[in-house]
Amino acid sequence: MSLKASNAWTLLAVLVVINFPIYAGDAHPNFSEDDSSLVYMSDGEIKIVNITTGKVTNLTNSPTADMCPDWSNDGATIVFDSKREDINRDLYIMAIDGINVQRLTNEPNQQDKCPAFSPDDFRITYICTANGDMDIFVMNSDGSGVKNLTDDPGSDRCPSWTPNGKKITFMSNRTGFFEVYIMDSNDGSNLKQLTELKIKGSNCWVAAVSPDGKQVCFVGDFEGNNDLYVMDIDGKNVRKLTKHKANNQWPAWSHNGKWIAFASTRSGKERLYVIRPKGTELRQITGLENN
Template sequence: MENEFLNAELRKSHLSFKGLFFTLMALFIVGAIATTLYILSQRSLRIAFMSDRDGDNEIYVMEMDGSGVVNITNNEAQDGLPGWSERKRSIAFLSTRESTSAAIYRMNLYGKRLKALVTNMPIIATFPAWSPDGKWIAFDSGLAGQSDIYLINVKTGEVRNLTDHPSADRFYGWSPDSNQVLFVSNRGDQTVNNPAIYSITLESSEMVRLTEPDSVNVLASWSPDGKKIAFTSDRDGNAEIYIMDRDGKNVTRLTDNPKFEGFPIWSPDGKRIAYISIDEVTEEGNPEIYVMNSDGSDQRNLSNHPMQDGLEWEFSWSPDGSKILFTTDRDGNLEIYVMDADGGNPTNLTNHPANDSAPAWIK
């Protein structure tokens, strides 16, 4: 009887030990997976940029901390202005490798699977802009005073003139659902100095003018939820940042001071807007990167440096909204910096005597 009791207790202890063992193993595995996923998510965030460090403009990729720099174009042509599509895991960029005029190409993160998309049009030097769903690439094409917005069908390679008008049309951004494009134009009753902001629907080509012709309205960007549009206007005497509904209604002024303030960029969660503030729009001006809440409150200078930050209006939020990437000449040449979203820990990522610019997040 005593042996049976002892054996029963041993079996219970064994089962309890097995249960505890498997519980601990499960917790360990879950923890290891979570840690691995976190590490992979951090490692997966890279930065593409343009540099002339090898004698001509090339596209490079580096880790988020500036390490592991790799030239992924590496040829004698001029390559630059990379744009990344997370959906397609591809970079679209401008290149002169087949002619003296810029053409649009596509490649993967390692510079492989190179494909020419557009080679026979006068491309205006703007970033090839992927649609969020990865199905289209938008770009401007034309000569000074007259340009149109074109779309490349990524699957078929077909190129479509979206705006097709004898005016100056410039691309500004995709709607989050990839169904509409924002652009600025001096068409209709606009003078050359008073461009207006328009939206156009891809499927129907329906076009809507969102701002009036009595002032300059430019530099528009869609909120992440597609409900609002931030833009720059001089309707009250100088360039300030405004916000409106996607149909142009309920216009609200967000900034109000004598400086030029423009180039609004929404944070990924839509709660904040980063923008450029500058005393004068000249080579001697000192652009600074500011941030504010999406209602205009809590406006703060993030870069706060006597040199020029956000040069060429190159600054962007990281995909998680925790960092801001920007181009600056604070070291005497063009360098790419990153800082926390509150302006802390500004770090030179490129740190090279050449000129480095046009940074793009890669996730």
């Protein structure tokens, strides 16, 4: 089977999962600007949890799934994707209390998902299927100025900005395996493959850059389940962060660089956790009695 044919089946499978009405469990966390809370998707809604108290606030109430939120760096808005208005996933932006929801994308026959704010909040990068597979796009935060950064028969996934906003990392299986790549954020030039790890899993989504721009946290399935790994930004010094037979995925760095939030099924259902970048002080955040 050719790479393009293989990725067509991968894309179909992913779209079935992503367009399912409800995502069971808690996933896709991102920190608030002061690192006190996490925004995340949970059972089809966008929610916020206070890391210290465990208090959960539901921001949305849509009949279809709202997914993949990211918190703006100024703390004022949240961007996410949803199928609330038609059969396609589109990007939306709202205030942090869930009001003033605005639609950013509205193109027929394509899916727009997994948005992420640039460090200055002026731009948003995201996954788009306009080319028939998953590619990385970027646009202004008001939905204007859309640019296609990648156009490859592989599956390009969940981009992450470097702290200066000049580069974007992402995961792609364009070689037949998932690897971490980096490119210029303006036009997709200076593309560089950072790893040669031969990650096989279809659920390897995020390659998140640390706030100091020196490290990348990503998902790998080298031992039969998804685990988090951390490496230098040049692809060197890869080390395993999580060591559990459950699936561990959706990593996100705190703004101060002291924590990594992620989702794990180790409790039986996907819940949110935080851990130090060196693998210590693991804490469960959601799915507790005080939630």
